[in-house]
Amino acid sequence: MPIKVQKNLPAKRVLEEENIFMMDENRAVAQDIRPLQIAILKLMPLKEDTEVQLLRSLSNTPLQVDVTFLTTETYVGKNTAASHLDKFYLTFKEIKERRFDGLIITGAPVEQMEFEDVIYWKELTDIMEWSKTNVTSTLHICWGAQAGLYYHYGINKYSLDKKVFGIFEHKVLNRKVALVRGFDDYFYAPHSRHTGVSTEEIAKNKNLEILAESEEAGVFIVMSKDGKHVFVTGHPEYDRITLDGEYKRDTLKGLEIDKPKNYYPDNDPEKRPILSWRGHSNTLYTNWLNYFVYQVTPYEL
Template sequence: MPIRVQNDLPVKEILEQENIFVMDEYRAAHQDIRPISIGLLNLMPLKEDTELQILRSLSNTPLQVDVTFVRVTSHVSKNTSTSHIYKFYEPFENIRNHKFDGFIITGAPVEQMPFEEVDYWDELVEIMDWTKTNVTSTLHLCWGAQAGIYHHYGINKVPLPEKLSGLYWHHVRNRKIPLVRGFDDQFLAPHSRYTEVPQDLLEKDERITILADSEKAGVFLCMALEGRQIFVMGHPEYDRVTLDSEFRRDLGKGLNPKVPENYYPDDDPGKKPLLTWRSHANNLYTNWLNYYVYQVTPYDLYGAPAF
């Protein structure tokens, strides 16, 4: 599948080296098809790493995907150059009147703060409300999922006794639902967080359908509005070394972190991590694009269709 990105996006070269078909703006303009339009609100601090991970995850489908990077204006990123952000990211105000087939809201390293104390919370609330009328299906990741569930359904996150970090086994709750079609009965997925949304409260809310959970990590995947809103509590887009980088960062800060669970061979941080979750991560994104975006979106985007 071709991913359409700006001609000079830095991660474009990396994707091409991985044999991922990346189409530049010139070639896309000469194809007589309507690509699937995806917006990506990137709230992660290392934005180029997240760009690469998300674009890689979106690449395993025959659909042509046109990705627009979106930023909040009420927060200044300290870990990505201002020139990169202003060159490749659209402020929400610029895309407010646009319609998108799909939209992704990433995680953010602010989960230990109350939602209302996050400096861009009001702007994020505005964006989440906007997705209900301008987007066919919205995919929320990690803190983005917690924020979406809190805003739309009033269920707040709670702190964990210690950081949840590593790969955890999950089981599929209802494989008849297309989002988990092709999943094994059990699968591994990465988590990296200090908080969780209580599973018992999610179970009680009839508006929310839980699709996969874990004895240790709790709910991993749930959805509402028949797939108009999808919530992923972990980080299926993480690459092989992301958890390793976070572990060594926390070591450097003197936080005395635990070794990420089920991640290093023999739990030895000196050994290369095994990549054991990529196939299910690809399946999740492919199913989302196919069953909840492509199959239901109109050819001419007029807003979110009725499901």
């Protein structure tokens, strides 16, 4: 949450120059407060696991957040019980007349398919179009980020020679942007994907800004200049054992997969994975909620 101070306090300017968010008393008095309405479109097959990860990431804020889980109507996965979906999830058709403060679009295991070949692509594009007018800010994750960059800005994904899999170091490129406020110069985050997006294409678009990237994993955080769209190509919400589960699952299936980089102590899969990204993950989600949702969303949705 921002620090509230008197409008003309000299320290206010000093702290603002250090990129500390300050709110003067006039703005604080004028603010109306209510729960934030956040919709989460879950495209991952193991929805219950992703629920825990995302709710954990959203919980590190004093803001009250009301979450609505969404699933696609045109495709119903087999990895989540129908009773769970019926009880806790809505479809776009059921909420399209509503407005939300924020929307999260998750990744999906369809990255090696052309976007238009994904069975729920039309439904997803309807949701992304709806978000332009009915959502204050949308956070796109992994394949959801690639889909959003493609739909909103025409930037296509490309296949990688080798899967990006593990924990990678990233560099913050513009510390003045509130989304990366509080980040160290370098930080770690998980990736697990076979495709990437072009740094050059994104850099050419005057409406987009790259905020963090990795020498090994490429672009990580991209944001539209108006803050309405945030694209995160990795999985900062992953918990300690997510990559471990993926590696051991594929190994048991006899699939060719390398050990996740920078993950196991001594690169030994029998040892407990190192958790090195949680602090920055929490900061990312908290910054998005505070600066690009709470601070700009209207009181009357």
